[in-house]
Every structure is written in C-alpha cells, then in structure tokens.
Amino acid sequence: MAQKRTQTVRRLARRYGLRAKGGVALACVLMILLLGGVGAFGVMQTTSFTIDTQDEPKEVMQNDVAEAETEAEATTTTVVVHVDGAVVAPGVYVLEGTSLRVNDAIDMAQGLLKDADTTTMNLAAPIEDGQKIHVPTEGEVAQAEVSAASSQASPQQQSMVNATSGRINVNTATVEELQELPGVGEATASAIVEDRQSNGPFASPEDLMRISGIGEKKLQKMRGMIDV
Numbered sequence: 001m002a003q004k005r006t007q008t009v010r011r012l013a014r015r016y017g018l019r020a021k022g023g024v025a026l027a028c029v030l031m032i033l034l035l036g037g038v039g040a041f042g043v044m045q046t047t048s049f050t051i052d053t054q055d056e057p058k059e060v061m062q063n064d065v066a067e068a069e070t071e072a073e074a075t076t077t078t079v080v081v082h083v084d085g086a087v088v089a090p091g092v093y094v095l096e097g098t099s100l101r102v103n104d105a106i107d108m109a110q111g112l113l114k115d116a117d118t119t120t121m122n123l124a125a126p127i128e129d130g131q132k133i134h135v136p137t138e139g140e141v142a143q144a145e146v147s148a149a150s151s152q153a154s155p156q157q158q159s160m161v162n163a164t165s166g167r168i169n170v171n172t173a174t175v176e177e178l179q180e181l182p183g184v185g186e187a188t189a190s191a192i193v194e195d196r197q198s199n200g201p202f203a204s205p206e207d208l209m210r211i212s213g214i215g216e217k218k219l220q221k222m223r224g225m226i227d228v
Contacts, residue, residue, distance in 0.1 A: 075099075081127055083109040085135035086116035100127050106135065117141060169227040170208060171201040181222045188213050202228045 075098045084090040088110035095104055103123040106112060117138045127133070168177055170192055178189035191211050196202060199210075205223055208214050 077129075079127060079129040079131070081105050081130070082132040083135070084132070086113040086137045087111065087135050088113060095127070101125065102127055102133055105133050113137075167225055167227045170205075171196055171228055181225055183218045183221055184214075204228055 076096065077098070077100065078094065078096045079100060080092060080094050082092050083105050087106060090109060093105060093108040095108060097104065101123065102121065102125050105127055106123070112118070112135060115137045117136050117140065120141050121135065168181060170178065175186065175189040175193055178184055178192055179186060181189075184192075188211065191213070192208065195211055202208060205219060205226055205228060207228070208219055208222075208226075209216065
C-alpha cells in the first residue's frame, strides 16, 4: 500500500516537473491536490443554485383575485326601464346588477296587483336599457287579440268577432247592431254611422260623446258593450 502511494507521488511529481526528493516532493504534491480540491469545490459553489417557490402561489392567487374582480365589474350593468300596467307603483326605475330580469323590474315597482295577468309574460327574460315592461290585467290580452282580429277582418268577419266577444264595434257596426246598445235608438245609431263616415273612426269610447244625445252617463252604461 505504501509502495503504491510512493509511486503515485513520484508519478505526480514527474508530471508537474518536481525534482525534489522525499518530503519536499510529497509536500508539493499534497499542495497541488489540495489546491485542485479547493478549485473544484469553488466550481461547485459557483455552479450550484437554488429555486425558491414560496412566493409563486401568492402571485397566482393575487392574479386570480384580480381577474375575478375584473370579470365582476364587466358583468355588472345599469339599466333604466319603464314599468306600467298592473303593478303597485308604475314608473321609471334604475336597476343595477349582474343578471337583471323582468321580475326584478316588477319588484322595483312594488309587485303585482291582484288583477295582474302574467300568463303571457316571461318573468325570467333579461331586460335591456330603455325597455318598457307592461303587465296586463285579466282579460286585457284577450281583448287586444279580439281588437286586432277585428281591425284586420272584413265587415262580415268583424260582425262574427263582435258576436263572439259580446261587444259591438262602433266603427263597423250597422245601424241595427248599434241599436242593441243601451240608450241608443235609431236616430242615435244613424248619427254614429254618419259621424264616423264624416270624421273617421272613433279612436276611443269617449269619442262617442261628440254625438248629440250621448253624454257621460249614457257612455258609462254602454262602455262595457262597445269596442273601437
């Protein structure tokens, strides 16, 4: 073993040009080995590195929170709507939220009246800025459909519609049909026909008061039986 070490020292001494003998050569070789080890250790220290990942989750969480806040701000909307019809407090309202629906606007108007009819409405429908929301009363939708059908029908069809609804359209009824109204005789019925021919159709039941012999009291008696 000692012989091998001596041979190794001599071989290193010859490699580095050391001609000294004995302890001097050994000291030189050990010095070389020591310096070589320190250099290698220095290289290891220079090339070593560490990765600190402790702060990374915090940054990710902060980015997620910022994105969530931005998305919430983007979906929050403000709209102005007009609510009327069978609601407690009709009017113009400002609504703010992320998913505004027709029912939200009705709630702003303090809810529905007892005679409200929402069967034809979609209370879950989204609302838009400037929209008008009308809540019909019971029978209003059916009456509107009858009036629309009557306005588009021929005189014969209009008579059939009037017979079905139990009402008389003062813009299309004959003198005989007008006499079925309470308080309307032949003279008044003829005056109604002459007036609509001269001045155009009646836009509302109140227009009948321009006929001589029809006042407010008589109009109230026939109001439930007439259409315009």
